[in-house]
Amino acid sequence: MTDGVYKDFATTQIHAGSAPDPATGARQVPIYQTTAYVFRDADHAAALFGLQEVGYIYxxxxxxxxxxxxARLAALEGGAGAVCCSSGHAAQIMALFPLMGPGKNIVASTRLYGGTITQFTQTFKRFGWSAKLIDTEDLAAxxxxxxxNTRAIFCETIANPGGYISDLDALAKIADEAGIxxxxDNTTxxxxxxRPIEHGATLVVHSLTKYMTGNGTVTGGAIIDSGKFDWxxxxxxxxxxxPEPAYQGLNFHETFGPAAFTFHGIAIGLRDLGMTMNPQGAHYTLMGxxxxxxxxxxxxxxxxKIAAWLETHPAVKSVTYPGLASSPYKDRAVRITPKGPGALFTVQLKGGYDACMxxxxxxxxxxxxxxxxxxxxxxxxxxxxxHRQLTDEQQIAAGAAPDVVRLSIGIEGTxxxxxxxxxxxxxxG
Structure with missing residues (x-):
């Protein structure tokens, strides 16, 4: 262990961000179910509101x-800081909020969760933002x-629903050359x-609702900043x-350096968008x-094991799991996800839509x-x-054609x- 960073992932997932409660000695992180916090005095309150001191306000x-x-998420992802919020969709808005403005756009993969595509192509229009959906296999495109006017490239590590593995290193190189x-999205x-940051990612987003909590009890999101981008x-x-007018001309990058994005996410993002995670949800996620x-x-x-079995079943036309020898992304999966390409994939049935139902x-x-x-x-x-809101072409591009079903494999007996x-x-049939 060096400066609070543990060598082993298993140690980090249990101990990072956690210490015995100084007031009671409680070993598990307590649920601080409170709205506000008492200031020591007027000077303390002013310093907190002016971002001159770190602490609790509201x-x-x-x-x-x-x-x-x-703190635990930042340690696990190898980032400089993290901001938690109410859901994965909130995390996407929060991640883009400091970067975007009317007339600005992002380049996003066609292989994304359907709700994300809808958010990017429909809801973003109300902010004056836009998204260009591009097949990220075509690096030239x-x-x-x-x-x-492009302000970011967006992709998923393992795309939902098809299990497609993004070439993070290649996309990071393109982003770096463009200065964006x-x-x-590392949810799956x-x-x-x-750890996308190790492959060149600037920001990592999560729907904590999924594997991070792991038991289907709460919704939550997070943005982890690498701290490496020169804003x-x-x-x-x-x-x-x-200069930020709301903080008397304070310059976030100049003042906070590698923590600039994290401080902005809290001091402006959560302050004004209000996409706050609740403490009980955070507690469940910590335990997960x-x-x-x-x-x-x-x-x-x-x-x-299940994907390999499905591939041999007479009713199955194809399986998209990247761990199969038949997958065109098998070699990339070994490079990007060396411990395994997740547990999400689709199965195409020979009987088509009716067979899927x-x-x-x-x-x-x-x-x-x-x-x-x-x-x-x-x-x-x-x-x-x-993916119902998408066009037929968008569904097929996203890996969600009418003749496929998505499986999320759990931890039961195979x-x-x-x-x-x-x-x-x-x-x-």
Missing amino acids: SRLTNPTIGALQ VKGAIDE PLIV ATPYLC SASDKFPSLSA IETLSLRMEKHVANAQ KFVAALKLFSHVANLGDARSLVIHSASTT EDLIADLDQALNAA
Whole structure:
């Protein structure tokens, strides 16, 4: 251990950001269920509000339970700081908020969660932002889509729903050459399988609702900043590199250096957008993270075995799991996710849409829900649910065609899961 950084991931997931409560000696991080905090005196209050001193003001901004989670996430991802918020979608808005403005755009992968594509292509219009959806396999197209108003490249490490692995190193190089950040959604990989910052990402976002909490109990999001981007290298990011009127002309990058984005996310993002995580949700997520490495190992082992079995089933046309020898992304998966390519993938059925509907209805052990990353195995037909708002072309590009179902493999026994899949496939014809 050096300066609070542990050598082993398992140690970090339990101890980072956590210490015995100084008031009571409580070993687990307490739930600080409070709205406000008493100031020592008037000078203390003024220093906090002026960002001259770090502390607690109001729980829309900072809270000790959430602060412990933020410290743990930053340590696990190898970042300089983290900001937690109310959901994964909130994290995406929070990540882009300091970077964007009317007329600005991002270049985003076509292979994203359907709700993200809808947020990027529809909701962003109300802010005057736009998104260019590009197949990130075509690196030349990614480069060509960047213009003087582009402020970020956005992708998922392991894309939802198809399990596609993004070439983070190549995308980071393009972003670096353009002087813009690479933002990576690491929800489906988690920092146990991949740390995008080590591949050149500037910002990492999470839906903590999924694998990080791991038990389907709370919603939450997070943004982790690498602390490595030079926000002052150009005039593209004035929110971070120019005087801030709300804080008497304070320059975030000049004042806070590697912590500039994190401080801005709290002092302006949470202050004005109000996408606050609740302390109880942070507590559940902290407890979930304590077993992250153990769960992810089981998720991956189960997914590998089940995907291989599914590939041989007569009712199955194809399986997209990157751990299979048949996958075009197998070599990339070894490079980007060396501990395994997650536990999320799609299955294309020979019977088409109707067979998918019958298959989902016939499953008994798999839960039919709009979630992933639970300890339980989950199933959904993406084209009619999570990707329903997309055009036919967008669904196919995202890996959510009408003849595929998405599986999120849990940590149950594989024999039981395979038996359930087998009887459902047979029932679907």
